Amino acid sequence: MFLILESATMNILLVYAHPEPKSLNGSLKDFSVKHLEDAGHTVQVSDLYAMNWKASLDADDSTDRQARPPGMRFDPSLDSKRAFENGLQSKDIALEQDKLRWADAVILQFPLWWFSMPAILKGWVERVYAFGFAYGVGEHSDARWGDRYGEGTLAGKRAMLVVTTGGWESHYSARGINGPIDDILFPIQHGILYYPGFDVLPPFVIYRTGRTDEARFAKIRDALGQRLDDLWTTAPIPFRPQNAGAYHIPELTLRPDVAPDVAGFAAHTA
Amino acid sequence: MFLILESATMNILLVYAHPEPKSLNGSLKDFSVKHLEDAGHTVQVSDLYAMNWKASLDADDSTDRQARPPGMRFDPSLDSKRAFENGLQSKDIALEQDKLRWADAVILQFPLWWFSMPAILKGWVERVYAFGFAYGVGEHSDARWGDRYGEGTLAGKRAMLVVTTGGWESHYSARGINGPIDDILFPIQHGILYYPGFDVLPPFVIYRTGRTDEARFAKIRDALGQRLDDLWTTAPIPFRPQNAGAYHIPELTLRPDVAPDVAGFAAHTA
Numbered sequence: 001m002f003l004i005l006e007s008a009t010m011n012i013l014l015v016y017a018h019p020e021p022k023s024l025n026g027s028l029k030d031f032s033v034k035h036l037e038d039a040g041h042t043v044q045v046s047d048l049y050a051m052n053w054k055a056s057l058d059a060d061d062s063t064d065r066q067a068r069p070p071g072m073r074f075d076p077s078l079d080s081k082r083a084f085e086n087g088l089q090s091k092d093i094a095l096e097q098d099k100l101r102w103a104d105a106v107i108l109q110f111p112l113w114w115f116s117m118p119a120i121l122k123g124w125v126e127r128v129y130a131f132g133f134a135y136g137v138g139e140h141s142d143a144r145w146g147d148r149y150g151e152g153t154l155a156g157k158r159a160m161l162v163v164t165t166g167g168w169e170s171h172y173s174a175r176g177i178n179g180p181i182d183d184i185l186f187p188i189q190h191g192i193l194y195y196p197g198f199d200v201l202p203p204f205v206i207y208r209t210g211r212t213d214e215a216r217f218a219k220i221r222d223a224l225g226q227r228l229d230d231l232w233t234t235a236p237i238p239f240r241p242q243n244a245g246a247y248h249i250p251e252l253t254l255r256p257d258v259a260p261d262v263a264g265f266a267a268h269t270a
Numbered sequence: 271m272f273l274i275l276e277s278a279t280m281n282i283l284l285v286y287a288h289p290e291p292k293s294l295n296g297s298l299k300d301f302s303v304k305h306l307e308d309a310g311h312t313v314q315v316s317d318l319y320a321m322n323w324k325a326s327l328d329a330d331d332s333t334d335r336q337a338r339p340p341g342m343r344f345d346p347s348l349d350s351k352r353a354f355e356n357g358l359q360s361k362d363i364a365l366e367q368d369k370l371r372w373a374d375a376v377i378l379q380f381p382l383w384w385f386s387m388p389a390i391l392k393g394w395v396e397r398v399y400a401f402g403f404a405y406g407v408g409e410h411s412d413a414r415w416g417d418r419y420g421e422g423t424l425a426g427k428r429a430m431l432v433v434t435t436g437g438w439e440s441h442y443s444a445r446g447i448n449g450p451i452d453d454i455l456f457p458i459q460h461g462i463l464y465y466p467g468f469d470v471l472p473p474f475v476i477y478r479t480g481r482t483d484e485a486r487f488a489k490i491r492d493a494l495g496q497r498l499d500d501l502w503t504t505a506p507i508p509f510r511p512q513n514a515g516a517y518h519i520p521e522l523t524l525r526p527d528v529a530p531d532v533a534g535f536a537a538h539t540a
Contacts, residue, residue, distance in 0.1 A: 055325035055326050073292045115461035119325045170521040173523060177523070179534065183535055251438070253445045266534075
C-alpha cells in the first residue's frame with residue numbers, strides 16, 4: 001500500500017486566467033506546475049490568455065455554422081446539445097473537454113475581478129460546459145432531477161480554486177463589506193464545480209496582493225505547495241447531493257428536517 | 271410640478287447580452303426600448319453581441335500598446351489608471367464610459383449563465399470600469415476608504431438588472447438548491463452596481479424561460495413595462511454606504527451595533 005501511494009501519479013489540469021506572465025498569478029502558476037511535476041504528477045495547463053481563448057459563446061461554437069440556413073434561430077442550450085451529440089463542436093471546446101475527462105483533479109486559478117472570475121475564464125466555462133457534458137445529463141423523474149450537484153460527467157474528480165484578491169482578508173470576512181469569501185465563491189464552487197460532479201476542496205485564497213514582497217511570496221508559495229501535496233487527502237466541502245434525499249423533487253428545496261433553521265448558501269453544506 | 275414630471279425625459283442605457291435577437295431576451299430588449307421611448311425617454315442600447323464586444327481585458331486596452339517597450343509588465347489596475355488619466359483608453363471603452371456618464375439609469379439585461387452574467391458582459395464590466403472611473407476613486411483616510419459603495423462616479427444614477435433563468439423560481443428560493451436569487455445577484459448588485467455609486471433597484475427576474483408561450487410572454491412584458499414606468503419611483507435596495515459610519519475603517523467590517531446578529535450578504539442591507 002505504501003508503495004502504491006508513493007508511486008501514484010495523477011493527472012492535473014490547471015486552468016489559468018491572468019494576462020501577465022510576470023504577475024503574482026503567473027509566478028504561482030509556474031510554481032504549481034513544477035511542484036506537481038516534481039511530485040511525479042502529469043500536468044496540463046490551459047493558459048487562457050496565452051491561448052487567446054474565445055470568451056463569448058455564440059453560433060460559431062458549432063462547426064456547421066456556415067451550413068445552417070441564414071436567419072435560423074440560435075439557441076445557446078439546444079445548439080450546444082446538437083453540436084455535442086453530433087461531433088460538431090468547435091475544436092477548442094472539444095479539446096478542453098478531453099482535458100477534463102483526462103484529469104483526476106482540476107485547479108482553476110484566477111484573480112478575483114469584480115467579485116467573480118475574469119470574463120475569459122467565465123467564457124471557458126460557458127463554452128466547454130456543453131449540454132450533455134456538464135448539464136442536461138441524466139434522467140428526470142420523481143426521484144432524480146438529472147445527474148447534477150454531486151453526480152455527473154465529472155464525478156470522482158477533485159477541483160480547487162486558487163484565487164487572488166486586492167482587498168484585505170477582513171473585507172471578505174463574515175461581516176466584511178464585500179461579503180464572506182465563501183459566499184462570493186459559492187456560485188463557482190457549488191454552481192460551476194459541484195454541479196457537474198466535482199468534489200470541491202476548500203479554496204486557496206491570497207488577499208491584499210498589492211503588498212507581496214519576497215518574504216511574503218515565499219510563505220504563500222509554501223502554503224500553496226502544502227495544499228497541492230494534500231490534493232488527494234483534503235476533505236471536500238460537504239455540499240449536499242441533489243438526489244440523495246435532502247431535497248424535494250422537482251421543487252429542489254431542502255426538506256424541512258434538513259438544516260431546519262438555515263436559509264441561503266450555507267444550508268447546502270452539511 | 272405636475273408639468274415638470276409629465277415632461278421629464280430621462281436618458282437610459284440598456285446594456286444587453288444575448289447572442290440571438292429572436293430570443294425571449296431579444297424580444298424583451300426590443301419591448302423595453304420601445305416602451306421607454308414611447309414614454310418620452312431617450313434610450314441607448316449597448317448590444318454587446320451585435321457590437322462584437324471584446325470580452326477579455328488585456329494590454330491592448332491602451333492605445334499606446336505598440337509604443338511600450340517589449341517585455342514591459344502589464345498590470346491590470348495600474349495600466350488601466352494610466353490609460354484613463356492620459357486619454358489612452360481603447361475607443362470602445364471610452365465610448366461606454368461616455369454612455370454611463372450620459373445615463374440617468376442603466377439596465378443590465380442578460381440570461382443567468384452558470385449563476386452569473388455571460389462572459390461578454392463580465393468583460394464589459396472589467397474593461398469599462400477603469401481605475402479612476404469605477405474604482406480607485408477618492409481619498410483613503412481614517413474616515414473614508416475611497417468613494418465607493420454608495421459614492422463614486424456613478425452616484426445619483428439608478429441601475430436595475432433584468433435577468434432570465436432556465437431554472438424554476440423554487441430552485442432560487444430561500445432554501446432552493448441554487449441558492450437564493452438575491453444572494454446569487456449580490457456580487458453584481460452590490461459589488462458591481464452599488465460599488466461605483468448606483469442606486470440599485472430590485473431586479474426583474476424571469477424564471478423557467480423554456481416554458482414561455484404567448485400568454486405568458488404578454489404577462490412578462492406587462493410586468494416589465496410596469497417596472498420601467500416605475501424606474502424613477504421604485505425604492506432602491508437599502509445597501510449600507512461604506513463611509514457613513516456603519517463600518518470600521520480600514521477593516522471594513524460592520525460595527526458591532528449594526529445588525530448585530532447578522533452575518534453574510536444580508537448584513538449589508540439595512
